[in-house]
Every structure is written in structure tokens, then in C-alpha cells.
Amino acid sequence: RRGKNLTEPQREALETAAGEADRTIQLLQDLLELARTDNGHIHFELDKISLTDLVLEVVDMAQQYSNRSIELDLGDWPVEIKGDRNRLKQVLLNLIDNAVKYSDPDTVITLKLDKESDRVCLQVCDRGEGIPLAHQARIFERFYRVDDARARSTGGTGLGLSIVKTLIEGMGGRVTVVSKLGEGSTFTISLPWY
Structure with a gap:
């Protein structure tokens, strides 16, 4: 006042x-x-949604918020899945936010959309610090942090990736991570086709 x-x-x-x-x-x-x-x-509101359109919407929001360069590799086909639009938006914003926090401002974040026989895979890739192999299996646990000092500086609570995993599994999917120190991390969301 x-x-x-x-x-x-x-x-x-x-x-x-x-x-x-x-x-x-x-x-x-x-x-x-x-x-x-x-x-x-x-509660999940599972409906037929265009994952391609949702990714474009979330990336537009993330670029406005973070001023980061985000590259898209969405393929040439429309991808429709059965999912909860709002929960999936929450998941994508969380993963992009993590990529922004844990990579240098001048590096690009990439989102790739690919299809398998019965599933759709969406990857969020950064070229950041990477996650030590010993920690990769635990990063989806509640309150788990690779580095407490770094988490405090970025404002993390240690719950974001646990929520991501819970929401994706609630929609019949799975989430995994592959990471190398000094090279970055790739989080892959796999969801069933509609």
C-alpha cells in the first residue's frame, strides 16, 4: 500500500x-x-487431445516466461492421445522449467515427438549439467534432490518430478530419464495412442 x-x-x-x-x-x-x-x-479428465497442439501452446508459454530458445521436432503427423490436457500441461511446464533451471541460458532446449507401435514418446532435452548416474534412479522420489544447495538457489521443493511421474502414470504412461554429466538430460514421456 x-x-x-x-x-x-x-x-x-x-x-x-x-x-x-x-x-x-x-x-x-x-x-x-x-x-x-x-x-x-x-481425478483425470481423459479425453482425446492433440499432443502436437498442446506442445506448441506450452512451448509458447515457456518461451515468454523464460526467454529461452526452444527447438521443436514434432514430425509431420498430427499426434492424438488420450490424456488429461491440464495435467499434461502441468507435466510439460515442469519438465521445461527444470531444463531451463539446470542448463546455461545460452543453450537450446529441445522437444521431440516420436511414435512407436502403440505409444507416443515426447522428449524434453537439455544440454545442462546432467544428473549423476547414482542419482538418476531416485530423482522421481518425493523430496529427493541431487544437490540441496543447487535446489535452494533454484527454488525447488523436490516434489516436481514426483508429481510428473504420478500424473503420467495416472494417464497410463511412464516417464524416464537418460543423463550424462556435462552433456545434459533427456526426460521421455511415453503415452498410449488415442
Whole structure:
């Protein structure tokens, strides 16, 4: 209310408090989402959706938010799946956000869409730090962080990838990661065709 009358230290203190409040709200939303899942109260609105259109929409949002270059390799065919549009959007935004956080600002993030006999695969690839092999099997666990110091600096709660896994599995899919230190990571979402 007194924004124009604040001293610089007061303004900085309020910005810090607002940032912490946002982080707490995100943590509570993540915990609520996981609690719903644990209790079987998570609901999926499974409909026929165009994965191609959804990827284009999410990439447009992510580019506006992050100012990052995102390359698309969507193939020449329309891809339709049975899924929950809002939950899948949440998954993609989370994976792109992680790619942005854990790679240098001048590197490109790539999304690739491919098809297998009975499934559609969507990959989110970055050229970032990579994840040590010993940690790759655990990164989908709740509250697991490869590096606590780095997670604090990026604002992570250690719940994002757990939520990604839960949502994808709830839509009949799976998510995996392949990563090499110093070369980057590729998260692959596999979902059944419509």
C-alpha cells in the first residue's frame, strides 16, 4: 500500500518475503496434489487431445516466461492421445522449467515427438549439467534432490518430478530419464495412442 514511500531495504525485505510466500504456496499445492493421489482422490479428465497442439501452446508459454530458445521436432503427423490436457500441461511446464533451471541460458532446449507401435514418446532435452548416474534412479522420489544447495538457489521443493511421474502414470504412461554429466538430460514421456 505504501509502495512509493518504502526505503530500499524495506523494498528488498518485502520482495524476499513475497518470494518465500510464493515458494510456500507452491510447496503446499504440490503436497496437496500428492495427498490427493495417495488417497485416490485425484481425478483425470481423459479425453482425446492433440499432443502436437498442446506442445506448441506450452512451448509458447515457456518461451515468454523464460526467454529461452526452444527447438521443436514434432514430425509431420498430427499426434492424438488420450490424456488429461491440464495435467499434461502441468507435466510439460515442469519438465521445461527444470531444463531451463539446470542448463546455461545460452543453450537450446529441445522437444521431440516420436511414435512407436502403440505409444507416443515426447522428449524434453537439455544440454545442462546432467544428473549423476547414482542419482538418476531416485530423482522421481518425493523430496529427493541431487544437490540441496543447487535446489535452494533454484527454488525447488523436490516434489516436481514426483508429481510428473504420478500424473503420467495416472494417464497410463511412464516417464524416464537418460543423463550424462556435462552433456545434459533427456526426460521421455511415453503415452498410449488415442
